[in-house]
Amino acid sequence: MAEQSATVIEGARVIFADRVATASVRFEDGVITAIDGARDGATVIDGRGFLLAPALIDVHGDAFERQVMPRPGVGLPIAPALLETDRQLAANGIATTYHALTLSWEPGLRSVANGRAIVEGLRDLAPRLTVENRVQLRWETFCFEAIELIEAALAGPLAPSIAFNDHTSMALLDPAVPMQDRPFDQDPNFPVVDIDSPAFEGKMEERAKRSHMTKQDFVRLIRNIWDRRPEVPAAIAKVASAGRARGVPMFSHDDSRTETRDYYRGLGARVSEFPMNLTVARAAREAGDILVFGAPNAARGGSHLGSPGAADMIRAGLCDVLASDYYYPAMLLAMARLKADDVAPLEQLWPLVSGNAARASGLDDRGVIAEGKRADLVLVDWPEAGAPAIRRTFVAGREAYRAIPAG
Missing domain, CATH: 2.30.40.10 (Urease, subunit C, domain 1)
Known part of the structure; x- marks a missing residue:
């Protein structure tokens, strides 16, 4: 330079x-x-x-997906999508970003093939990008096909982070059980929906579109993926070991039970990303974990999913970082809303989108x-x-x- x-x-x-x-x-x-x-x-x-x-430092942002696929099933070339995303980041004051790159068994937008194209696209475009574009390997734990890509990304020049996600179990959760209070994903008595029900098929419609599949084909696919469940713990252990060896920050996503948080902490994941209830947030704080909530939650004055309100968590000392989640402008908007609501002085609020985010990411130079x-x-x-x-x-x-x- x-x-x-x-x-x-x-x-x-x-x-x-x-x-x-x-x-x-x-x-x-x-x-x-x-x-x-x-x-x-x-x-x-x-x-x-x-x-x-x-x-700003964004530890989790997936708004780039709207440049890659602006409508369900409508994909655009990767390079111009990433260049446009980079411009949006700079315009929103985000100098370091971790793109929440979902690596899933689903075909289409969140497939391993698409993830590989984005990782390679960011690498090839690096000299033309204006901000520091990293990736959060948002790994769906049932997607064993992604492990090779995770290992390759860990060897890259800009260290990624790893987030352990299990949207497979969440998708198959019995609807009688609130998502915010679902059991530990590996609980042998995990309550499962009737996969053959018309209601479940309807619930999968949007995911089927994103995957370029019919609802019926998508339901058949997720049924086959669910059969992998006994092998998931070993896959998680393998990915966590690779993350520890590289020294990258590791997150668990949408924790609903202290058992879940304890499990991932034991593997070296010391960041709880979007904990879904107060009990988990308190347990994470007592254990010294870093807590991440969504900036849109703070900007809007509450979660759209019924999870804890970010402003309430900040007041309670249970939020360290605000991430853009699905909307890049939300980080600055959250600062404005929290300041207007007298949640804390600005010098105490700003670390939520800068200094604390750097600490969560292991970036002590910024x-x-x-x-x-x-x-x-x-x-x-x-x-x-x-x-x-x-x-x-x-x-x-x-x-x-x-x-x-x-x-």
């Missing part, structure tokens, strides 16, 4: 780890070199009237504005009582996005 000339952003209100204060921030060659230091011939950016904050840290920064236009908007995004000191308003 070519050396970068020094830049100073002056006069902005800066979000530090312990306060918001007017300051100047100098960076060069991708690193913050001074707070309230000298100009010394640096390029000066007038930050007056703006907020300067650590750039996420805060301090000397020696990577110059991942966002300049935010945030008028009093108005909606915030990203005006500039810097990734390792390089300007990845700039918007000049008409006024």
Whole structure:
């Protein structure tokens, strides 16, 4: 990478780890070199009237799927989809992202073949991308075919994260049992729906479309996949071992029981992603795990699935990180909603989308504005009582996005 000339952003209100204060921030060659230091011939950016904050770090975002498949069954080429996704990330102030790449036994959008194309596409496009695009290997535990790709991705230049998902058991859960209170997925008495019922076939309609299959064929497929259930624990152990060997962060997804959280913690997964009830969240906190909730949940004022409200979890000290989930703008919108609702001061809220997310990802070089840290920064236009908007995004000191308003 070519050396970068020094830049100073002056006069902005800066979000530090312990306060918001007017300051100047100098960076060069991708690193913050001074707070309230000298100009010394640096390029000066007038930050007056703006907020300067650590750039956002997204530990789980699958909105890229809408570029790959904007409508069920309507696929588009991978390269332009990823380039468009990258532009959206930069425009939303996200300097580091983990694409929640579902690796499933389902054909189509979430297939292993499509996952491989995306991993390879990100690798090949890396010199043209504006932000740091990593992947969260969102592995469906019944998909043994994905293990080879997971091992290959773990050997890549940008370490991924691993998220253990079991949407197979969730899909087959008896509808009389609330999803938020379902048993541990490997419970031998796990309550299963009547797979032959018309109601179950109807429930699978959207997934069948996404997989380019008829409902009937999809039901037959999931019935065959369910027969793999006795082999799932060994597959999980194999993937967890590979993750530990590479030292990557590992997550469990949609935990509904403390038994589930205990199981994945024992395998080295110290992040609970979207825990589905208060009991699990409290148990995870007591064990020192990191808790992730969805930024759309916080921005909307509640979960669309009936899971715990992110704002309530933050107030209770049970949320460390907010992820974009399915909507990139939600991270900044969540900050605005939480600030407006006086959930906490801004310097305490911002780590939910920056510093804490860096910690959850094992990225200790970024996420805060301090000397020696990577110059991942966002300049935010945030008028009093108005909606915030990203005006500039810097990734390792390089300007990845700039918007000049008409006024």
